[in-house]
Amino acid sequence: xxxxxxxxxxxxxxxxxxxxxxxxxxxxxxxxxxxxxxxxxxxxxxxxxxxxxxxxxxxxxxxxxxxxxxxxxxxxxxxxxxxxxxxxxxxxxxxxxxxxxxxxxxxxxxxxxxxxxxxxxxxxxxxxxxxxxxxxxxxxxxxxxxxxxxxxxxxxxxxxxxxxxxxxxxxxxxxxxxxxxxxxxxxxxxxxxxxxxxx
Amino acid sequence: xxxxxxxxxxxxxxxxxxxxxxxxxxxxxxxxxxxxxxxxxxxxxxxxxxxxxxxxxxxxxxxxxxxxxxxxxxxxxxxxxxxxxxxxxxxxxxxxxxxxxxxxxxxxxxxxxxxxxxxxxxxxxxxxxxxxxxxxxxxxxxxxxxxxxxxxxxxxxxxxxxxxxxxxxxxxxxxxxxxxxxxxxxxxxxxxxxxxxxx
DNA sequence: TAATATCGATACTATGCGCCTCGTTAATTG
DNA sequence: CAATTAACGAGGCGCATAGTATCGATATTA
Numbered sequence: 001x002x003x004x005x006x007x008x009x010x011x012x013x014x015x016x017x018x019x020x021x022x023x024x025x026x027x028x029x030x031x032x033x034x035x036x037x038x039x040x041x042x043x044x045x046x047x048x049x050x051x052x053x054x055x056x057x058x059x060x061x062x063x064x065x066x067x068x069x070x071x072x073x074x075x076x077x078x079x080x081x082x083x084x085x086x087x088x089x090x091x092x093x094x095x096x097x098x099x100x101x102x103x104x105x106x107x108x109x110x111x112x113x114x115x116x117x118x119x120x121x122x123x124x125x126x127x128x129x130x131x132x133x134x135x136x137x138x139x140x141x142x143x144x145x146x147x148x149x150x151x152x153x154x155x156x157x158x159x160x161x162x163x164x165x166x167x168x169x170x171x172x173x174x175x176x177x178x179x180x181x182x183x184x185x186x187x188x189x190x191x192x193x194x195x196x197x198x199x
Numbered sequence: 200x201x202x203x204x205x206x207x208x209x210x211x212x213x214x215x216x217x218x219x220x221x222x223x224x225x226x227x228x229x230x231x232x233x234x235x236x237x238x239x240x241x242x243x244x245x246x247x248x249x250x251x252x253x254x255x256x257x258x259x260x261x262x263x264x265x266x267x268x269x270x271x272x273x274x275x276x277x278x279x280x281x282x283x284x285x286x287x288x289x290x291x292x293x294x295x296x297x298x299x300x301x302x303x304x305x306x307x308x309x310x311x312x313x314x315x316x317x318x319x320x321x322x323x324x325x326x327x328x329x330x331x332x333x334x335x336x337x338x339x340x341x342x343x344x345x346x347x348x349x350x351x352x353x354x355x356x357x358x359x360x361x362x363x364x365x366x367x368x369x370x371x372x373x374x375x376x377x378x379x380x381x382x383x384x385x386x387x388x389x390x391x392x393x394x395x396x397x398x
Numbered sequence: 399t400a401a402t403a404t405c406g407a408t409a410c411t412a413t414g415c416g417c418c419t420c421g422t423t424a425a426t427t428g
Numbered sequence: 429c430a431a432t433t434a435a436c437g438a439g440g441c442g443c444a445t446a447g448t449a450t451c452g453a454t455a456t457t458a
Contacts, residue, residue, distance in 0.1 A: 011426030012434030019436090035316040036309075037236065037262075040414055051437045056416065063236075106315045109308035112370045116305045117234040122373070129371050156372070157364070157380075161387050164363025165356070167370075171311045172328050173355070174321070181356075188360050188388075210457035211403030218405090239445055250406045255447065 015058070022048040023055055027069040032103035036066065036110040063114060063121050070107050071128050074098055078135035084143035088162060088186045091136055095163070096177040099170050109171055133159050162189045214257070221247040222254055226268040231302035235265065235309040262313060262320050269306050270327050273297055277334035283342035287361060287385045290335060294362070295376040298369050308370055332358050361388045 026048035030039050041062055045052040059065040076094050081087050099105045115122040136159045143149045165185050169175050225247035229238050240261055244251040258264040275293050280286050298304045314321040335358045342348045364384050368374050 010434085011432060013424045013426095013436070015435065033316070035313050037313055038316075041416085042414060051439095052415095053417085053438090054436070057435075061416085106312050108312075109370070110312035113305050113307075113309035113312070114234050114236055116373070117232070117237075157368075157383070157387075160364040160368045160372075161384070164365070164367040165359040166363070168363040168366050169356075169359045171308070171366075173359075174315070184356070185360070188356075209403085210401065212405070212455045213457095214404065240447085241445060250408095251446095252407085252448090253405070256404075260447090 019048070019050050019054060023050055024069045024072050027065055028072070028103055031066060031069070031107050035106065039066070063118070064124060066107060067111060067121065067124050067128065070111060073102050073104050075132055076135040078138050080142065084139065084148050085186060085190065087139040087142070088190070089183055091139060092162070092166060092182045092186060093179055095166065096182055099177065105170050136162060162186065165189070218247070218249050218253060222249055223268045223271050226264055227271070227302055230265060230268070230306050234305065238265070262317070263323060265306065266310060266320065266323050266327065269310060272301050272303050274331055275334040277337050279341065283338065283347050284385060284389065286338040286341070287389070288382055290338060291361070291365060291381045291385060292378055294365065295381055298376065304369050335361060361385065364388070
């Protein structure tokens, strides 16, 4: 799935897996330190102890590299607590931790903004976004199967209602998100989800 | 308030107001066309028919320029319909129109991501964000004064709950936002706002 | 008219981009 | 054990951009 590692089936020197990881790690470090705009392929190569050409052999440009590095960031793991509220609280607490501990909050908005002009990159980023939303979709589906939610609910819109407040909060106000706030946001969202019928 | 126009109080040739507008317009055009990463001061100068030095005389770098151009984008105008639902629907419809007709959706996430590494720029962007949220805050305050909402409501969090779903929807899924969806999102959010007490 | 400050144009160094060549190194295949 | 194959590091190349500096021309105030 990763663009950089097309394992060589035939003879010849194989691509270094260590270099691959070093490049992605350096990319994430540098994005966190200096931001996307100041990031350059040459800097990534220097930081990862790899030749500049090696990076270009695997990724055509800076953006796909950052997208793949982004895909290496931790994703949500969906626990099955038997009820929707606890599932959502657990998921959003994980999300808040990831936002606090990784450069996700710095990478994702920039990628989203840049992909608006590049359908190719958008096609690269879209499945990543979808994969990160999947655990929430599944938690909602389990709630539907338990009749906690009506069967005709709009799952995608529900995910937006649940994640949206936290995302905007950390994006534009830069506010810290505490566990108590997570519970309040979940409850706030849940009171409205029933209105999000699909028809 | 704008960084570029410090009107000359004494003698000497004053700064061209036309050039100022041309530069900001060209910046917005180029951001919409090629994105923030591909944007360069030289391109802005060429597009606006202005010398490169003129741009540097007014803005120290690319980011403050884009931030000021961003501040020129239309803001929300708060109507007073006498009830909260209609106020919010009107505001969010305006917001959806702005997202559709201007490069706001492409500029804002990139700025937010870049400002995460630069406190100086963050200080430049923060008041712009606050000003754009103000009409929603005012609509909520009117609702409180009409006893539509409890007086101890968390206004900022309420704004996040109302705007968040739309913002994430247009940011990460790129979905079109139709007027009907706006009404549903407003209703979805309103059912939960009462839980957002400030204590 | 004199003083002042911005203007366009241009040159300048430094750096990044993306591509390329080259000799070297590490794996598969016979 | 050789021969083949492919990725490797090092480094050069042309081009574009960043940001600064200089210059004479121009527009405004005193």
